[in-house]
Amino acid sequence: MPAPVAVRRRTRAGSARIRFGFAVIAVYVVAAAIGPWLFRYDPVGTRTADRLKPPFTRLSDGSFAIFGTDQVGQDLFAQMLQGARISIAVGLATLVLAGTIGVTIGLAAGYFGGWLDGVLMRLADIQLAFPSILLAIFIAALLGPSVVNVVIVLAVANWVTFARVARGQALATRRREFVDASRTLGAGTWRLVTRCVLPACVAPVLVVATVEIGHVILAEASLSFLGLGTPASTPSWGVTIANGRNYLADAWWISTIPGIALAFLVISLGVLGDALRDRYDPRLRSL
């Protein structure tokens, strides 16, 4: 029996959104991976002759600055390619760390239950009742700006979603027949958790990760903008936008163009995350 028209149309729209999301993100990833080799960026270089040149300017060395130059004469496009590398790398590293912490805690809470579940989930409640950017700002202020510290800070601020998803899956799986069967066959706790319960978490955790990575990249940019994220020598998009603030009167492009690149990446991640969630697990919508 063919699916009703509305359902078919929505599924098709869903796959269009998924293709769009993947395509845009692929462009960003490729640009981040090979861009910095093609367009050299020297974090300490200064070329005073080329300071604050507007977009589409030919520079003194003959190169073409499509997005203009910044306050020390650096090509903005090259700087943004370097920034894409930093933002995407920080986003992925944060998700891996937050996902590992969250899934471990969630599995432990869901599988063992009892007081352990109570303690861990109250901890999650406390953290959700605390604006996560504030926690990130506080930890970042104490640790000081560095790429590793940003990853730690954002992972600590974002593990809860992963823990909740993993806990939900663990609760749903641990009483299933195939888990009981493995237990009867003599499988130990470690084997039951890693071989039976953990695989059930993979799909929803990946969906949540796609939804979250946009938030994480935005949070990294915000922290860097406040001077609490990546250090000034590491030109993530947030740092570049913050630098441009001092030159708004002469050079609007320094702050605005990286912001557009950032917003477009986050939008694409949002589209992809939503589409994947709608298709594979609409129950996750409340997260």
Added chain:
Amino acid sequence: MAAYVVRRLFFSLFVLWGAVTIIFVVLRLVPGDPAYIMLGPDADQAQVAALRAQLGLDQSLIQQYATYLANVVHLDFGESFRLNADSMSLVLQRVPATIQLATTALLLSLLIGLPLGVIAALRAHSWVDRSISVFSLMGQSTPSFWLGIVLILVFARGLKMLPSAGSGTWAHLVLPTITLALPFLAILVRLTRSGLLEVVHEGYVQTARAKGLGEGIVVLVHALRNALIPIVTVVGLQFGALLGGTVIVETVFAWPGVGRLLIDSIGRRDYGVVQASILLVATIFVVINLLVDLLYGFLDPRVRLAGD
């Protein structure tokens, strides 16, 4: 209802205790001597020793924690030696500006977000709905510090219509409010739309239609009222993001609120003020969520009866 109120009150206190404890733990977990971190590399030995004594770092961890809790209960975060005043009173002076900004942003979001969400739901899957969804997605994805800069470029530097920084008049409030409201507004549109779409097929909505009521009354009186119940909770939770957003918006627009004080104090390594501001914002957030929960129990009797 009384039991429900008491239960929520205890949970709020518990969360606040948790927030205080997290701050204490983080301060002690960070590698290095807290006194040295707080004072920075240019501090001399006498200053470090004095701060160590003030923080009680020479005592056992349990004693330190007890002292810390006692100080927090008395709202005592020490003197701000950079600003020569009591840390908590410095923060309290800045609270009205932040509340003003957050409230106007909240009102703006409700005034625009709710109607847009209703329109999107009424015209679900049409081009109107799609345009609203695109707007909402862009609102959620736009970095607010960047939006603030663009608004300054266009409306302050380009058109010279509005001031770019500072406070005092209503004109000063316009750009920061829009910047702070946009992500919140975008989430509200989404929630209202999906909330309404979930209830439009419920029996009582069909009954209202079958009685011959106009579509406007069916939606606004019968459907929206019930759709609003889950929205209220999420609005409460998302208000935390809005409060967190004040830190960025106040920095961009030089708005004299708690958020900007927090960032300035981090730059000055004034950790008494930092802790006081973070705990104060967390407290505002917890109190608002307590009120939301109580309102929720009032709106939906199933909630307060569930645990009794």
